[in-house]
Amino acid sequence: MMEQKLFTNRVMQVAILCRDIKKTTEAWAKFLGVPVPPIVTTAPYEKTQAVYRGEPCHARIYQSFFNFENIQYELISPMDDTPSVWLEYLEKNGEGLHHIAFGVKNMKETLEKLDAEGMPTVAKGEYTGGRYAYIDSVDQLTMMLELLEND
Template identity: 50%
Template sequence: MNNSVLGTKIVTQVGIIVRDIKKTAEKYAAFLGVDVPEIIVTGTYEETGTQYKGEPTAARAKLAFFKVGDTLDIELIEPDEEPSTWREFLDTKGEGVHHIAFVIKDMQGKVRRLAEMGMPLIQKGEYTGGRYSYIDCTQDLKVIVELLENDD
């Protein structure tokens, strides 16, 4: 029986904020000995319904994913200038590890439970096939946690 807070202890993603995704993706590809992945752009607000600190935001980002194991991706994130957890991280901390992510079930329940534990929701949105939430776990866990819930 898994009695972890999230119902899983498998990290599925490490998210890294970068200033230049093309250049950084090339460096990772060379380091890992793989092809440079496709760089995608997140959807518009109309598609994603992104909220940052409880307010709608038009924030978008360029993303590149490197599969580095059976269940783990390295996600590179280059934010635009709109308000977001990505932009705030880049502006205040610079480039680096932004989050670790877990695939979960019951997004609302998990977000509520984490908030009760003093770990508030920072940003949320939708993507094709699911939804995400970034939770501020930095006080206790020293990192932002991303929850990913995929549709069945």
């Protein structure tokens, strides 16, 4: 039997990076035939305590969310040129798929296990009610992973 790396089978989100959040959000809403969701911004560093490549990260993003019965579709656009996991990926790979997010209940143990597998944590932080971590799994899985742990 193969060893499970994430300790979960719960896919929570698919996220797409884009340069123009308003245009892309409107296009997806039209395509899906749903109302245009609000565009929100992430909280500042003082709230998120975000870290990117081992350093405090003050980058913020615009986000919009489409919630489906079984998964959330997230659109992300960096607010400026502050170094971040989002800007780095956008500059290197262009617009498109950024990550798939999995819900986990044991973030620390999962991050340690993935790091031992050659998939290091490149960014992490907190949000109201939980925490997130981005995993550099591009070489192995062709995309980033995001882990979400809710309180």
